Amino acid sequence: MVRTTNFNAGPAALPLEVLQKAQNEFVDFNGAGMSVMELSHRSKEYDAVHQKAKALLKELMEIPDDYEILFLQGGASLQFSMIPMNFLSKEKTAHFIMTGAWSEKALAEAKLFGSTSVIATSEDDTYKYIPDIPEIPADGAYLHLTSNNTIFGTQWQQFPDSPIPLVADMSSDILSRKIDVSKFGIIYAGAQKNLGPSGVTVVIIKKDLLSKENEQVAKILKYSTHAKANSLYNTPPTFAIYMLSLVLEWLKEKGGVAEIEKRNRKKAGILYRAIDESGGFYKGHAREDSRSNMNVTFTLKNDELTKAFIAKAKEERMSGLGGHRSVGGCRASIYNAVSVEDCEKLAAFMKTFREEH
Incomplete structure (x- = not known):
């Protein structure tokens, strides 16, 4: 499987x-x-x-x-x-x-x-x-x-x-x-x-x-x-x-809370870099000084593009990227069990999707 x-x-x-x-x-x-x-x-x-x-x-x-x-x-x-x-x-x-x-x-x-x-x-x-x-x-x-x-x-x-x-x-x-x-x-x-x-x-x-x-x-x-x-x-x-x-x-x-905190910061950094280096293709919802290391929220320029992003991600076996109905856009929840490799996979997908659109 x-x-x-x-x-x-x-x-x-x-x-x-x-x-x-x-x-x-x-x-x-x-x-x-x-x-x-x-x-x-x-x-x-x-x-x-x-x-x-x-x-x-x-x-x-x-x-x-x-x-x-x-x-x-x-x-x-x-x-x-x-x-x-x-x-x-x-x-x-x-x-x-x-x-x-x-x-x-x-x-x-x-x-x-x-x-x-x-x-x-x-x-x-x-x-x-x-x-x-x-x-x-x-x-x-x-x-x-x-x-x-x-x-x-x-x-x-x-x-x-x-x-x-x-x-x-x-x-x-x-x-x-x-x-x-x-x-x-x-x-x-x-x-x-x-x-x-x-x-x-x-x-x-x-x-x-x-x-x-x-x-x-x-x-x-x-x-x-x-x-x-x-x-x-x-x-x-x-x-x-x-x-x-x-x-x-x-x-x-895994080394306790101190080690998992380091990993969580690394994971969040990977995704926030993908947003910040996208030239505005992706826009983070949260102000930089208040960004969460657990829920990375961002938007694309319109609903059509957002739907395409979520659908294509699902084809690549990445689930749960739709934003909450009250906000829209996208959200990657990267809790403790989500790996660094999972975040690298999403960041690579974000780059490819941006280049294609």
Whole structure:
């Protein structure tokens, strides 16, 4: 079988080695005579998977001891609601930095639970850049941002020092670069881009926040419930967590986050050079100082040419290059599992297509 080069934004590419290991273990996991999908989430066999996933995540991200690691469901979208549901009180205001569609969705959900404020936004220029941050109000409930914006192709280069809990949706760039976890109150991420398949959401939350949850919240929607139960309050997405553990194992074997960050910078550089050296044939959407190393967004001069580009790329077994419907153009999502060679293949194709048109 010839593998298709996968530039989809999510669910996204998974390492081939991970897929092959899962394939080998699929019917009989560690001699259990059952698939990992069939194991009880209370079994010792599954418990080893669960604990390995937590331990690897803690090691790779250098997560301090005063944080809980939770495996939840509902994607990042449920976190848009769970966070204000638990931490936005009547006396406080939740502050937001707007950099795209996902921060808009998080803001819309928070408005259902209390007072909100937008302290910075780049909406004025189609979210092409990460805005400058004014003074952050010290009496707020929390400050929310989206670390990487899949649709517009922008990424935070540095995170603000916040006097209130900093909450970050890192769904599309978690584990792609080194970060200081201690700067954040909550980090959350859907797995389907850098961590594994869809179905599990990782939440990293500072333990002292658990005692500050609002009281009138359903038990299953409280972070403390899942922390006390080691993410086993209800049946977790066991297969997705198993796959996550394999991806983390693969990342460690590749040299950890520091090495994957170098690789990601190299990959992005290859594609941005193809854009910048095209004489305007390709135009990047994001401002240069805000460019994402995960989602490279660009346009061609008209829709007809864009459709031809995407169709020809598909013939060359490159998938997922269409831009989001709200922006159009093209987008190459180059998450951790996408190789340098994949990016070189796309850059060569971009050059050939430009020469032909």
